[in-house]
Amino acid sequence: MHPRVAEEWSEVVSVYRTARHEDDPERIEVDLDLESGTYNGTTTPIAVLIPAGYRATSPDGFLIPPGLTFADGSGLPVSDATGVGMPGWFLVSFHLIDERGTSTWRPTVDFRRGDNFVSYLGSIESFLARRCN
Amino acid sequence: MELRAAAVDLAGLQRGLFARAPAEGAAFLAVEPAASALVLRSFRVFTDKEYDAASVELSVTEGSQVAQLAALKRAGHALVEVHTHPGAGRGVRFSLFDKEQLPRFARYVRLKLKGAPFGALVMSEEAYSGRVWTDTGVEPLTIHPVGQRMAIPDWANLPSHCSDPRANHRFDRQVRALGVDGQARIQALQVGVVGLGGTGSVVVQELAHLGVRHYVLVEDDLVEASNVSRLAGVTRWDPLLRRRKTTVARRTIRRLLGRVEVHTPGSLRTRTALAALRDVDVIIGCVDNDGARLVMSELASADLVPYLDIGVGIEGEAPSESMGGRVSFYLPGGPCLACADDLDFDEAAEDLESEGLRNIRVERGYTRERHVEPSLMPLNGAVASLAMMELLAFATGVRPVIPFSRYDAMQGRLIPQSVELNQECVVCRPANGMGDRHRVERYALAEAK
Numbered sequence: 001m002h003p004r005v006a007e008e009w010s011e012v013v014s015v016y017r018t019a020r021h022e023d024d025p026e027r028i029e030v031d032l033d034l035e036s037g038t039y040n041g042t043t044t045p046i047a048v049l050i051p052a053g054y055r056a057t058s059p060d061g062f063l064i065p066p067g068l069t070f071a072d073g074s075g076l077p078v079s080d081a082t083g084v085g086m087p088g089w090f091l092v093s094f095h096l097i098d099e100r101g102t103s104t105w106r107p108t109v110d111f112r113r114g115d116n117f118v119s120y121l122g123s124i125e126s127f128l129a130r131r132c133n
Numbered sequence: 134m135e136l137r138a139a140a141v142d143l144a145g146l147q148r149g150l151f152a153r154a155p156a157e158g159a160a161f162l163a164v165e166p167a168a169s170a171l172v173l174r175s176f177r178v179f180t181d182k183e184y185d186a187a188s189v190e191l192s193v194t195e196g197s198q199v200a201q202l203a204a205l206k207r208a209g210h211a212l213v214e215v216h217t218h219p220g221a222g223r224g225v226r227f228s229l230f231d232k233e234q235l236p237r238f239a240r241y242v243r244l245k246l247k248g249a250p251f252g253a254l255v256m257s258e259e260a261y262s263g264r265v266w267t268d269t270g271v272e273p274l275t276i277h278p279v280g281q282r283m284a285i286p287d288w289a290n291l292p293s294h295c296s297d298p299r300a301n302h303r304f305d306r307q308v309r310a311l312g313v314d315g316q317a318r319i320q321a322l323q324v325g326v327v328g329l330g331g332t333g334s335v336v337v338q339e340l341a342h343l344g345v346r347h348y349v350l351v352e353d354d355l356v357e358a359s360n361v362s363r364l365a366g367v368t369r370w371d372p373l374l375r376r377r378k379t380t381v382a383r384r385t386i387r388r389l390l391g392r393v394e395v396h397t398p399g400s401l402r403t404r405t406a407l408a409a410l411r412d413v414d415v416i417i418g419c420v421d422n423d424g425a426r427l428v429m430s431e432l433a434s435a436d437l438v439p440y441l442d443i444g445v446g447i448e449g450e451a452p453s454e455s456m457g458g459r460v461s462f463y464l465p466g467g468p469c470l471a472c473a474d475d476l477d478f479d480e481a482a483e484d485l486e487s488e489g490l491r492n493i494r495v496e497r498g499y500t501r502e503r504h505v506e507p508s509l510m511p512l513n514g515a516v517a518s519l520a521m522m523e524l525l526a527f528a529t530g531v532r533p534v535i536p537f538s539r540y541d542a543m544q545g546r547l548i549p550q551s552v553e554l555n556q557e558c559v560v561c562r563p564a565n566g567m568g569d570r571h572r573v574e575r576y577a578l579a580e581a582k
Contacts, residue, residue, distance in 0.1 A: 003567070056478050057481055058482070060490065079497070081489075083487075083488070084487055091490075102479065103479045105478075109559055
């Protein structure tokens with residue numbers, strides 16, 4: 001496991017009980033609850049790739065399996081994830097950046113005091129709750 | 134086995150241990166295996182209250198030992214026990230009591246710390262003696278101090294390895310400047326050069342002129358026609374013959390020095406190159422991207438390898454508004470490039486992302502535009518030479534290293550920078566002295582089978 005993720009792992013599992021660590025490519029998968037009426041389901045697995053430079057560099061985007069759509073049947077803003085080693089999944093365009101395109105990711109030595117995997121997963125939940133806006 | 138430790142930590146250890154002199158002192162070093170060596174992560178000198186007053190020999194109370202071992206176990210570190218024999222001079226040795234007790238203590242500690250190596254050191258003010266217990270038996274433990282040469286305590290100072298009189302003749306003018314010992318230290322250096330472009334090719338040429346005999350050259354690019362104007366040692370035929378930059382660099386070295394050791398493990402992001410860099414005496418980064426700088430910064434911090442980084446920049450439309458460069462020298466125990474704010478993490482993230490992710494970002498318009506950067510050989514040469522002066526200071530101790538400086542080529546000024554170690558640095562603090570457990574090989578890309 002990536003050494004910085006290993007530091008955070010017990011915290012990740014305590015907040016996201018379904019969290020799984022997977023290899024090739026190294027990633028964390030969790031099941032997230034979805035707002036009823038917003039999507040075509042009430043729960044979905046997602047995957048977040050762990051960048052080699054984590055925690056200095058932030059995760060970028062997240063992956064969803066096929067079949068997840070908005071309640072009206074329209075698709076999420078996704079790209080085929082085969083190129084990132086996740087065939088059958090789709091990469092959702094989601095970036096922690098400000099209006100100038102600069103990263104808002106603020107990590108610290110003690111992961112509890114800055115951005116970390118739990119905060120990233122929390123941002124994804126908010127993003128999904130905002131209908132990917 | 135070698136214990137690599139930052140000079141500043143060794144100096145701090147010495148101060149703490151000999152504060153009790155002429156009474157003996159003791160400390161526990163938290164160490165990590167790093168390839169074939171151990172690296173020092175942190176240390177703790179026992180306080181007066183933690184020694185067993187009833188014991189004739191120096192003895193730390195059982196409670197303190199148990200507490201410290203528990204802390205090491207929680208953190209997953211290995212242990213090197215250190216104690217002093219003040220006044221024992223250069224002939225300091227383990228006492229008969231030590232020789233009787235240490236094997237038993239080694240068995241106990243290795244059982245507690247899941248089979249990790251256990252080391253023991255005995256120090257006087259002038260010298261030390263050490264041994265280490267591993268799965269394969271007991272062997273001598275030597276200290277490899279890294280950092281500012283004048284910060285290395287006398288007892289830990291390594292003698293230079295060689296002083297070849299023939300080399301002295303060839304390098305006569307350098308010996309006159311740096312001394313026989315200084316020249317011998319340069320020749321014994323194992324240097325990793327990452328990037329063999331505008332600055333790296335000049336660095337290699339100067340290293341060869343200085344007499345460095347052990348190289349790890351990390352680069353996998355071919356020479357292109359546009360390189361001819363700025364690559365030291367290149368010929369106009371090299372791009373036509375599709376020669377590698379490593380081939381040109383090796384040719385430069387061997388023309389000056391004959392058959393010396395030149396290892397070319399390929400791209401930085403291979404397991405072979407990353408492993409090779411963990412074993413050098415100094416890494417010289419001559420790259421043009423912060424992704425590679427982040428990798429080298431982490432590797433250097435984890436394995437306590439000094440890392441000298443060179444950056445040059447020319448900005449604005451021609452005629453350019455600014456041109457200059459910087460030299461940044463991470464010395465273990467001191468600030469790193471990220472502490473100095475010389476690393477752009479956003480740029481590093483883009484440099485390090487997979488090709489697949491990059492393609493998606495390009496498709497979606499989220500990738501920052503990168504232009505072909507202007508380049509001038511005199512600027513590259515000037516900044517590379519400034520870096521080589523710091524290498525000389527590091528290797529020979531002719532003066533203290535000035536770790537961070539900037540060169541303003543428009544104003545013709547060299548400006549030393551004052552940079553403090555950032556205890557909140559997300560690059561060097563978590564990695565510092567973590568050795569194998571930092572898993573720097575995660576930066577290797579999948580290699581073709």
